[in-house]
Amino acid sequence: MHIRKQRLLTPGPTPLYPGALQAMMASDIHHRTEDFRRVYQAALRDLKEVLGTSHDVLVFCSSGTGAMEAAVSNLFSRGEKVICCSAGKFGERWVEIARAFGLETVVLEAEYGRAVSVERVAEALAAHPDARGVFVQASETSTGVAHDVRGMGEVVARTEAIFVVDAITGIGTMPLDIDGWGLDVVVGGSQKAFMIPPGLSFITLSPKAWQRAETANLPHYYFDLKKEKKNAEKGESSWTPSTALLLALGAALNYIKQIGMDKLIENAQLLARATREAVRELGLELFAQDTPAASVTAVKAPAGWDSGLIVKEFRNRFGAIIANGQGVMRGKIFRIAHLGYFDFADIFAIIAGLEIILNAHGFPVRYGTGVAAAQKVYAEAAFAREAALA
Amino acid sequence: MHIRKQRLLTPGPTPLYPGALQAMMASDIHHRTEDFRRVYQAALRDLKEVLGTSHDVLVFCSSGTGAMEAAVSNLFSRGEKVICCSAGKFGERWVEIARAFGLETVVLEAEYGRAVSVERVAEALAAHPDARGVFVQASETSTGVAHDVRGMGEVVARTEAIFVVDAITGIGTMPLDIDGWGLDVVVGGSQKAFMIPPGLSFITLSPKAWQRAETANLPHYYFDLKKEKKNAEKGESSWTPSTALLLALGAALNYIKQIGMDKLIENAQLLARATREAVRELGLELFAQDTPAASVTAVKAPAGWDSGLIVKEFRNRFGAIIANGQGVMRGKIFRIAHLGYFDFADIFAIIAGLEIILNAHGFPVRYGTGVAAAQKVYAEAAFAREAALA
Numbered sequence: 001m002h003i004r005k006q007r008l009l010t011p012g013p014t015p016l017y018p019g020a021l022q023a024m025m026a027s028d029i030h031h032r033t034e035d036f037r038r039v040y041q042a043a044l045r046d047l048k049e050v051l052g053t054s055h056d057v058l059v060f061c062s063s064g065t066g067a068m069e070a071a072v073s074n075l076f077s078r079g080e081k082v083i084c085c086s087a088g089k090f091g092e093r094w095v096e097i098a099r100a101f102g103l104e105t106v107v108l109e110a111e112y113g114r115a116v117s118v119e120r121v122a123e124a125l126a127a128h129p130d131a132r133g134v135f136v137q138a139s140e141t142s143t144g145v146a147h148d149v150r151g152m153g154e155v156v157a158r159t160e161a162i163f164v165v166d167a168i169t170g171i172g173t174m175p176l177d178i179d180g181w182g183l184d185v186v187v188g189g190s191q192k193a194f195m196i197p198p199g200l201s202f203i204t205l206s207p208k209a210w211q212r213a214e215t216a217n218l219p220h221y222y223f224d225l226k227k228e229k230k231n232a233e234k235g236e237s238s239w240t241p242s243t244a245l246l247l248a249l250g251a252a253l254n255y256i257k258q259i260g261m262d263k264l265i266e267n268a269q270l271l272a273r274a275t276r277e278a279v280r281e282l283g284l285e286l287f288a289q290d291t292p293a294a295s296v297t298a299v300k301a302p303a304g305w306d307s308g309l310i311v312k313e314f315r316n317r318f319g320a321i322i323a324n325g326q327g328v329m330r331g332k333i334f335r336i337a338h339l340g341y342f343d344f345a346d347i348f349a350i351i352a353g354l355e356i357i358l359n360a361h362g363f364p365v366r367y368g369t370g371v372a373a374a375q376k377v378y379a380e381a382a383f384a385r386e387a388a389l390a
Numbered sequence: 391m392h393i394r395k396q397r398l399l400t401p402g403p404t405p406l407y408p409g410a411l412q413a414m415m416a417s418d419i420h421h422r423t424e425d426f427r428r429v430y431q432a433a434l435r436d437l438k439e440v441l442g443t444s445h446d447v448l449v450f451c452s453s454g455t456g457a458m459e460a461a462v463s464n465l466f467s468r469g470e471k472v473i474c475c476s477a478g479k480f481g482e483r484w485v486e487i488a489r490a491f492g493l494e495t496v497v498l499e500a501e502y503g504r505a506v507s508v509e510r511v512a513e514a515l516a517a518h519p520d521a522r523g524v525f526v527q528a529s530e531t532s533t534g535v536a537h538d539v540r541g542m543g544e545v546v547a548r549t550e551a552i553f554v555v556d557a558i559t560g561i562g563t564m565p566l567d568i569d570g571w572g573l574d575v576v577v578g579g580s581q582k583a584f585m586i587p588p589g590l591s592f593i594t595l596s597p598k599a600w601q602r603a604e605t606a607n608l609p610h611y612y613f614d615l616k617k618e619k620k621n622a623e624k625g626e627s628s629w630t631p632s633t634a635l636l637l638a639l640g641a642a643l644n645y646i647k648q649i650g651m652d653k654l655i656e657n658a659q660l661l662a663r664a665t666r667e668a669v670r671e672l673g674l675e676l677f678a679q680d681t682p683a684a685s686v687t688a689v690k691a692p693a694g695w696d697s698g699l700i701v702k703e704f705r706n707r708f709g710a711i712i713a714n715g716q717g718v719m720r721g722k723i724f725r726i727a728h729l730g731y732f733d734f735a736d737i738f739a740i741i742a743g744l745e746i747i748l749n750a751h752g753f754p755v756r757y758g759t760g761v762a763a764a765q766k767v768y769a770e771a772a773f774a775r776e777a778a779l780a
Contacts, residue, residue, distance in 0.1 A: 002657040003649065003733045006408075018396075025415065259393065267392040317772065318735050343393045345708050348742035349735035352761050356769055367765040368758025371742050375757040379746055382707065 004319030009350060011141045011169055011296035011323060011337035016248075017195035023251035027244035036243060037235030043246050044232060046253035047202060050261045051171070051186070053178035055204040058228045059249075061242045064168040064189030065093065067201035070223035071164050071185045072097050075133070075212040082133040083108060083124045083161070085116035085152075088142035089326045090166060094135040101218050106131065112143050112329060113298075115290040118151035131161045132212075138170025142326045144298030144335060146174060146291045150181045157182035162209050168192055169295035172261070173268040173339045184209040192295075193264060195255070195341040196248040205229075264340075269294040271338040271347050274377035278351040281373035282358065282365045287333045295339040296323070300332065302363045307334040313357040320350060344378050394709030399740060401531045401559055401686035401713060401727035406638075407585035413641035417634035426633065427625030433636050434622060436643035437592060440651045441561070441576070443568040445594040448618045449639075451632045454558040454579030455483065457591035460613035461554050461575045462487050465523070465602040472523040473498060473514045473551070475506035475542075478532035479716045480556060484525040491608050496521065502533050502719060503688075505680035508541035521551050522602075528560025532716045534688030534725060536564060536681045540571045547572035552599050558582055559685035562651070563658040563729045574599040582685075583654060585645070585731040586638040595619075654730075659684040661728040661737050664767035668741045671763035672748065672755045677723045685729040686713070690722065692753045697724040703747040710740060734768050 008015045029036050048057045060066050076082065082103050084094045087110035098105050106128055110116045116136065125131060134156045138149050149165055156163040162184040167176055171186070172193025178186055183206070190200035205213075205225065213225055224238060231238050256264055272294040276286060279299050287298035301307035307324055308331055314320040323335040336350060351370040358365050398405045419426050438447045450456050466472065472493050474484045477500035488495050496518055500506045506526065515521060524546045528539050539555050546553040552574040557566055561576070562583025568576055573596070580590035595603075595615065603615055614628060621628050646654055662684040666676060669689045677688035691697035697714055698721055704710040713725040726740060741760040748755050 002653055002660070003731060005405075005731065005733050005735065007735060015395075263392055270392070319733065320735065341393060341395065343395050343709065345395065345397060345710065345739035345743060348761070349739040352738035352742070352765055353735060356765055356772075359769070360773065366762070367769075368760075368762030370758075371738070371761045372756070372758030375742055375746055379749070379757075382746075383750065 004317070007318070007320040007346070007349070009320055009322045009336050009346070011192070011335060011339060012189065013191040013198055014193070014195060014337060014340040015342065016197065017252050017255055017341050019255055020196045020248035020252040023247040024244040026247055029243055031237070031241050031243055039246055039250055040237065040241065041235040043249050043253060046250070046257060050253060050256050051178060051204060052261065053204055055178060055206050056210070056229055057202060057204050058225060058232055059237070059246070060201045060203070060223060060228070061199065061237070061239065062201045062223070063198055064166070064187060064201045066223060067187040067189070067203040068093065068166060069097055070203055070220070070225060071187060072101050072103070073218045073220035073223060074225040075162060075185070075209055075216050076101070076103055077215065077217040078102050079104060080132040081106060081128055081130050082135060083121065083128065083131045085121065085134070085136040085147065086110070087114060087116055087137065087145055087147070088112055088140040090137045090140055090142055094166065098135070113145065113287050113289045115145050115147050118148050118155060121152050122155045125155060125159050125161065129159070131159070133162050133164055135164045136166070138165050138167040138176065139173060139293040139295040141169045141296055142329065143287060144293050144296045145288045146293040148291070149176065149183060153182035162212060169293070169339055172264050173293065173295040175265060178204055190245060190249060193268070193340040194249065195252045196245060199242050199245045200249060265294070267342070268338045270377060270381050271342055271344065272297055274344065274347050274374035275336055275338065275351070277373040277377055278347070278370035279354070282355065282370040296335045296337045298325070298333045298335045301334060302358070305361070305363070306331045309361065310334045310354070310357055313360070314353060317357065318353040320353060344374070347374050394707070397708065397710040397736070397739070399710055399712045399726050399736070401582070401725060401729060402579065403581040403588055404583070404585060404727060404730040405732065406587065407642050407645055407731050409645055410586045410638035410642040413637040414634040416637055419633055421627070421631050421633055429636055429640055430627065430631065431625040433639045433643060436640070436647060440643060440646050441568060441594060442651065443594055445568060445596050446600070446619055447592060447594050448615065448622055449627070449636075450591045450593070450613060450618070451589065451627070451629065452591045452613070453588055454556070454577060454591045456613060457577040457579070457593040458483065458556060459487055460593055460610070460615060461577060462491050462493070463608045463610035463613060464615040465552060465575070465599055465606050466491070466493055467605065467607040468492050469494060470522040471496065471518055471520050472525060473511065473518065473521045475511065475524070475526040475537065476500070477504060477506055477527065477535055477537070478502055478530040480527045480530055480532055484556065488525070503535065503677050503679045505535050505537050508538050508545060511542050512545045515545060515549050515551065519549070521549070523552050523554055525554045526556070528555050528557040528566065529563060529683040529685040531559045531686055532719065533677060534683050534686045535678045536683040538681070539566065539573060543572035552602060559683070559729055562654050563683065563685040565655060568594055580635060580639060583658070583730040584639065585642045586635060589632050589635045590639060655684070658728045658732070660767060660771050661732055661734065662687055664734065664737050664764035665726055665728065665741070667763040667767055668737070668760035672745065672760040686725045686727045688715070688723045688725045691724060692748070695751070695753070696721045699751065700724045700744070700747055703750070704743060707747065708743040710743060734764070737764050
């Protein structure tokens with residue numbers, strides 16, 4: 001056995017920002033103290049700043065799914081009708097949550113690898129004027145496809161429905177003008193572009209969303225938006241907060257502010273582009289038929305291959321953890337992530353590894369050709385920027 | 391600014407083994423307790439095991455230079471004559487220490503980039519039958535050149551002189567049969583193939599070396615081998631030990647035992663070979679004219695270039711810290727390390743970065759060609775091993 005460093009290249013959890021990891025060591029702190037209130041308030045303030053919104057931002061001690069549930073259980077009433085865009089496993093999750101709480105769902109399904117169009121949302125809203133909400137993924141992590149949430153936001157804004165966006169892998173990988181595009185509810189998670197471990201979820205709420213909270217009657221207790229907001233204003237969380245993760249979040253948000261949210265997004269977009277160019281150069285096909293997401297690149301395994309072989313080979317040969325397809329796509333695609341703490345050197349290494357794996361199993365590629373395609377993306381972006389600065 | 395992870399590629403400090411870093415968090419411990427004695431004794435025992443020696447192994451709270459001084463100040467008497475092989479900055483350090491303690495030095499100098507041959511050592515020993523010691527670097531870190539310590543050991547063993555080997559970057563990068571090759575004293579340091587931070591030095595002593603300690607009269611206090619040995623037998627250090635680093639060492643030694651010392655060495659050798667093949671493919675020249683070391687590869691900057699530009703570009707573009715030349719070689723060479731916690735993915739990424747840097751400054755290379763040379767080294771080694779296992 002030789003040395004294989006563990007390299008996390010999954011679309012969550014993502015590689016940890018070292019400063020965040022170090023900050024967690026200060027978690028010998030009590031959450032009902034002024035010291036911790038300062039940590040909590042700073043995190044909420046910075047979160048709002050990097051999200052670029054005037055809406056309220058709340059944090060839960062839960063995975064992202066918890067904040068998805070909060071959006072359903074706090075903003076709707078029993079039997080109400082909602083439109084769910086479903087283009088993959090996470091779209092299906094909106095449907096499952098809505099149904100679990102007794103909502104009537106109109107499902108706009110897209111074939112895996114495709115997006116739900118703005119037009120279909122507009123048509124559905126016209127056909128269902130009683131729809132009280134539209135649910136979508138900004139970036140459908142399971143297929144690596146992005147939705148046009150800007151276009152959808154405009155359409156939904158003209159109706160009574162609220163627009164609920166799972167941006168768990170969208171935040172930090174695509175521009176999201178929460179206030180300007182009518183994104184009434186945006187859900188995020190800590191283990192994504194925020195570069196910290198799983199365990200925190202985020203939710204933003206527009207005034208239109210808050211109005212709903214006044215009359216909504218679905219049952220909820222742990223995920224109570226109104227209670228959480230009241231407590232957040234005092235620098236408190238309703239229940240015991242995840243102190244270690246909030247310390248980590250504070251450090252990560254400082255880093256993100258330092259880089260700039262726009263640059264963090266551009267970083268993911270460049271790495272996604274480099275990965276797409278590289279895999280195409282190697283003769284592989286992208287899974288995304290519509291706009292590919294910058295959060296994660298989903299690639300079809302060569303014909304006749306089980307993509308699990310590629311996942312296994314990455315782990316065994318290079319200590320690199322990449323994602324297989326989920327659900328019915330398992331064995332068909334593999335996914336390489338770009339959201340958060342990733343850089344070009346990661347991509348160069350992973351593409352070099354992919355070339356070796358492809359060659360080793362009878363899909364001949366010339367060593368270095370995929371890497372060269374990724375290098376060209378770096379060079380074009382970096383040298384253009386430098387020329388502009390000079 | 392985009393994301394650039396810090397990547398340490400210097401020949402010490404080297405990248406930290408994460409398990410060692412985590413182990414340091416338990417350093418809220420007192421060093422004169424049974425708990426710590428167990429940590430200390432286990433570290434000494436495992437150190438001996440991975441070094442594969444029956445000789446005594448001692449640990450100092452110092453950098454490697456401290457253990458070098460200990461070898462001089464504990465094993466020689468004022469005015470004695472010693473032979474110093476000097477093929478770079480660390481060879482010069484042996485000369486400086488010996489002179490600082492009033493020893494008479496016979497210096498066998500090799501031009502930077504070359505090694506001192508076994509023949510020269512044999513000749514010097516014949517010309518100076520009163521020489522009491524021979525000093526050498528197993529791997530001269532400043533030039534990336536290895537010495538034939540096996541051949542030298544055989545020659546020195548036939549004399550009264552003791553053979554003192556600075557293996558600070560040799561341990562874990564080349565086979566060292568301490569007992570079999572007559573390596574009377576071997577010096578190591580923590581921040582090298584041991585994958586932990588700087589702050590600990592190691593020294594092994596043969597019976598022939600211990601005999602010297604009986605009559606040696608040079609002054610010393612902190613670095614007292616006899617005192618340290620007596621205390622080590624009780625699981626104690628003479629002075630306050632570096633508890634955090636000893637905890638880290640324990641974790642790193644467990645990892646090294648798991649991998650196997652032979653595989654750790656092979657790992658460095660493969661990565662060094664991959665790097666050499668890659669830089670040659672790119673039209674660059676190695677600095678080593680004799681056997682290149684596997685600890686670090688020293689590469690000449692292209693004609694007319696200051697190697698500092700390459701160092702700076704690696705840092706600015708890719709967050710990668712590589713080493714410039716030291717002393718008179720500053721600006722002429724750059725050095726990429728392989729000792730300890732490095733893997734192939736590191737090399738693929740660094741070579742891809744090097745290609746970009748060379749191109750950016752008018753040394754045209756085709757993207758991916760150096761990476762391909764490194765990939766071939768991986769493929770040959772990995773697939774041959776797998777075929778053998780099948």
